[in-house]
Amino acid sequence: MASFRGVDREKRGRGSPGLPPSAVPFFLFGALLSRRFARAIAGGELDFLRDRILRVVLQPPGFAFDVTLREGQLRVAAPGGHAGGKREPRGQRRGERWDLRITGGVRDFLRLATRLEDADTLFFQRRLKMEGDTELGLYLKNFLDAQEEAEQALTRFAEDKLRGAVMLLERFENGTRLSRR
Amino acid sequence: MELVCPAGNLPALKSAVDHGAGAVYIGFRDDTNARHFAGLNFTDRQMEEGIRYAHARGVRVFVAINTYPQAAGWPRWQAAVERAAGLGVDALIAADVGVLDHACERAPDLHRHLSVQGSATSAEAIRFYHRHFDIRRVVLPRVLSLRQLRRVVLDSPVPVEVFGFGSLCVMVEGRCLLSSYVTGQSPNTCGVCSPASAVRWEETPAGRESRLNGVLIDRYGPGEHAAYPTLCKGRFEVRGQTGYAIEQPTSLNTLALLPELAEMGVAAIKIEGRQRSPAYVAQVTRVWRAALDACARDPAGFRPRPDWQAVLQSVSEGAQTTFGAYHRSWQ
Amino acid sequence: MNMNDTHSPASMPGLALGPVLYHWPRETVLDFYAMVADSPAEIVYLGETVCAKRRSLRRDDWLALARELAAAGKEVVFSSLALIEADSELRSLRRLCEDDAFTIEANDMAAVSILEERGLPFVAGATLNLYHPRSIAVLARAGMRRWVMPLELSRRAFADIRAALPETVASEVFAFGRLPLAYSARCFTARAHDLPKDDCQLRCLDDPDGLLLKTREGDDFLVLNGIQTQSARSFNLMAAEVTGPPPADVLRLSPQSRHMPAILAAFDDWRHGRAGGRELAARLEDLLPSGSCNGYWLGEAGMQRLPMPAAQA
Numbered sequence: 001m002a003s004f005r006g007v008d009r010e011k012r013g014r015g016s017p018g019l020p021p022s023a024v025p026f027f028l029f030g031a032l033l034s035r036r037f038a039r040a041i042a043g044g045e046l047d048f049l050r051d052r053i054l055r056v057v058l059q060p061p062g063f064a065f066d067v068t069l070r071e072g073q074l075r076v077a078a079p080g081g082h083a084g085g086k087r088e089p090r091g092q093r094r095g096e097r098w099d100l101r102i103t104g105g106v107r108d109f110l111r112l113a114t115r116l117e118d119a120d121t122l123f124f125q126r127r128l129k130m131e132g133d134t135e136l137g138l139y140l141k142n143f144l145d146a147q148e149e150a151e152q153a154l155t156r157f158a159e160d161k162l163r164g165a166v167m168l169l170e171r172f173e174n175g176t177r178l179s180r181r
Numbered sequence: 182m183e184l185v186c187p188a189g190n191l192p193a194l195k196s197a198v199d200h201g202a203g204a205v206y207i208g209f210r211d212d213t214n215a216r217h218f219a220g221l222n223f224t225d226r227q228m229e230e231g232i233r234y235a236h237a238r239g240v241r242v243f244v245a246i247n248t249y250p251q252a253a254g255w256p257r258w259q260a261a262v263e264r265a266a267g268l269g270v271d272a273l274i275a276a277d278v279g280v281l282d283h284a285c286e287r288a289p290d291l292h293r294h295l296s297v298q299g300s301a302t303s304a305e306a307i308r309f310y311h312r313h314f315d316i317r318r319v320v321l322p323r324v325l326s327l328r329q330l331r332r333v334v335l336d337s338p339v340p341v342e343v344f345g346f347g348s349l350c351v352m353v354e355g356r357c358l359l360s361s362y363v364t365g366q367s368p369n370t371c372g373v374c375s376p377a378s379a380v381r382w383e384e385t386p387a388g389r390e391s392r393l394n395g396v397l398i399d400r401y402g403p404g405e406h407a408a409y410p411t412l413c414k415g416r417f418e419v420r421g422q423t424g425y426a427i428e429q430p431t432s433l434n435t436l437a438l439l440p441e442l443a444e445m446g447v448a449a450i451k452i453e454g455r456q457r458s459p460a461y462v463a464q465v466t467r468v469w470r471a472a473l474d475a476c477a478r479d480p481a482g483f484r485p486r487p488d489w490q491a492v493l494q495s496v497s498e499g500a501q502t503t504f505g506a507y508h509r510s511w512q
Numbered sequence: 513m514n515m516n517d518t519h520s521p522a523s524m525p526g527l528a529l530g531p532v533l534y535h536w537p538r539e540t541v542l543d544f545y546a547m548v549a550d551s552p553a554e555i556v557y558l559g560e561t562v563c564a565k566r567r568s569l570r571r572d573d574w575l576a577l578a579r580e581l582a583a584a585g586k587e588v589v590f591s592s593l594a595l596i597e598a599d600s601e602l603r604s605l606r607r608l609c610e611d612d613a614f615t616i617e618a619n620d621m622a623a624v625s626i627l628e629e630r631g632l633p634f635v636a637g638a639t640l641n642l643y644h645p646r647s648i649a650v651l652a653r654a655g656m657r658r659w660v661m662p663l664e665l666s667r668r669a670f671a672d673i674r675a676a677l678p679e680t681v682a683s684e685v686f687a688f689g690r691l692p693l694a695y696s697a698r699c700f701t702a703r704a705h706d707l708p709k710d711d712c713q714l715r716c717l718d719d720p721d722g723l724l725l726k727t728r729e730g731d732d733f734l735v736l737n738g739i740q741t742q743s744a745r746s747f748n749l750m751a752a753e754v755t756g757p758p759p760a761d762v763l764r765l766s767p768q769s770r771h772m773p774a775i776l777a778a779f780d781d782w783r784h785g786r787a788g789g790r791e792l793a794a795r796l797e798d799l800l801p802s803g804s805c806n807g808y809w810l811g812e813a814g815m816q817r818l819p820m821p822a823a824q825a
Binding site for chain 3: 253279282303304309313325356358359361363370396397400413415420
């Protein structure tokens, strides 16, 4: 037990603040995503991600993960956890390979995910940054926009709740801001 | 005035219908339409479902087949027209004379609208299309001033549809080859402008650079936002000065002109944005529905509400809005 | 196409001088056309296609010039305004079309509409967007006698169209010059001088070959010519065809302010088979304001300057 805590502290010391990579069940995210988009994967609609690496960076809080499509499954891993990907534009750290990198705040990603916000709007307002293969980004954006409601009732329920939570949080924040004046 | 809203996919179509569009316009998932973007547009099955959804709620569906085919690809445009007719769409939006001719021959009952890509800027040009193809409506390029627009509406043999909101194209639609000069693909030939496949962003000591097929479109300092490198919206050097020599990213917004447009006799307001998300379509359709209803109830007393403008501004490129060619001093 | 070159005179293309796209002062224009009268060009396009405010020559001047050139044995065509916006422009267009002494090049469907109603034959300009045989057939029925290929089309597209061209319709390709790429309601020349379009002071007179626009790393990119945007590089068909001119009926050369006699002579040599395209193109390269390009004809991005292809079938 003591050694386990010791390992955690050690890992947290390295790199960015937030959850240590080993504690995050990436494989679970991958499985959930594959289930959510099973029909699309089967229909070849996610082929643009096959063996390409999409890096998502949530900044704040400073947390990143890589997504790819391999052998008919969406896979999520810690940054650098997948084979393949192009070397990132020069001037960056060595060893970083991805085809497309999207950076944005976790709140904005949640708004995107719950259809409360439009990706272009976030882009214009500088709240979302895209680097690397622009065409891949466009495929991704258009793919996500075209998704209808989840077929599985549980997923639908979860997404509705998530949307409600985001809206509630924003109303609360706006209210707090107003009351502070 | 009819509210004509864009839809790049099924969720967007449903958004438009649910929030009060009078008609939605869509395209097939190929280069037969002028928004041929990776992953955008409708398969036949999706179009079928979209038409069903819209018609059940009294909303019309227009299909854009508005690019210019060449000899090699011609059979695909012919097939697209026939598929659209077979699916029961309410109108075909086309620009190419050959496409219109084929539609008259093979789908005579399908209404034909002249696309903005047809580049008709005068009543006389409209007359040509009316005479040959019995078009039921014309969508005007965004280059005319309000006064010029009034003239065209007055003299036009067919009802007129104008763009009321969305990203602005500074060049007259249908005759711009800038994109194919730089990338080999243009709106006319491939349904794209400044295609994503030609875009590269690079960090350099001089700043963040955006390039289109290798041509430097713009360069950004640390505080500056890197916009999509649409090539006419870059910064260039002319007469020793650097700046937006052609155009800067701006959006069109004619909300305040609604009473005047209605009085003029404009038949429909078109919202640009098939490449935008269902969220955009929902937000914009809701505002314009409310505005059109308010204007119809009391044209003399119509004032755009601040909350409407706030929503429109928030989804706009450059977060600026301008009357575009409608407002003379912009030129 | 005959791989063995030397075209017989019967299949040799005519040379046309396109309308002057820039704003030149009256004397420059008149001197230019005096040269043209003695040049090997058979066809001359006259008139203002870019901006109705340019009035170096009045209507009577143009007509007098037309008659002189016709007397010198040239086929004269009046080219119409490409972008019609104001009512006054529509009225000028009607007046232009009323005079049936000379053929009109229709650059907008408004002109086609007027000419068709009057039963007059016309030349279909490149901006009418006739990209394939079916659309060409419709315009042929409307009275089109010569079709000018849209500038972004390739050798392949030309061949496909030519194979299906009606007997009554001749073909013309843009063979030389800065490519007109776009039109706008905004005047970019005025904007470059911080002037509104309504008070432009005709600053475009300063730029006999248009106003150069460079990228931020100093490359010549585009040219601003009032409401028209052009390529900086001059398209040169000689740099794209190994064996000689393609089987078009007319090759159009778009005037630049200097060296036109040499350019005309080079194209005349080319069509007569007196010299090869590669050699002639190299000779002209230094005479071009921003060098040449040949991308469109070869099916690539227009701005490309690609090596001459190996002999094609």
